[in-house]
Amino acid sequence: MIQKPNKDRTTTPPKGDKIKDIYLAGKVTGIEYEKCLRKFDVYELLLKSSEYNVTNPMHHISKHASWEEAMEISMELLKTCDAIFLIKDWINSKGAKQELIYALQHDYEIITNF
Secondary structure, eight states, X not given: OOOOXXXXXXXXXXXXXXXXXXXXXXXXXXXXXXXXXXXXXHHHHHHHHTTXXXXXXXXXXXXXXXXXXXXXHHHHHHTTOSEEEEOGGGGGOHHHHHHHHHHHHTTOEEEOOO
C-alpha cells in the first residue's frame, strides 16, 4: 500500500511499497547539460534500484529544445505518471514548480526524500 502524504502532501517512499510510475522534476535551466543529465540519472538509478518505474525527462528532450518545447514535452510525460519526485533543487526551477502544481491538482503522490 502506498503511504498517504502528510498534510503538506509530501512523503518519503515507504519501504516495500511500489508506485507505478514516478516523474523526476528538478532544475535544468542554467545548468550545464551534461552535469544536469548526470544529476537526473543518479536519481533515476536510485529510484529504479527500489523497483520504481522512473520517467526521466532528460532522456526525452533535446538539449537544443527551447524552454517552452521542453515544458510541453515534460507535461505530457508527467501525465503518464502516478507520482512526482522533486530533486533537491526543484524550488529554484520555474518548470518544476509548474510540474508540482499539476501533480497537486491531480492528486499525485509527492516525493521529496529518498
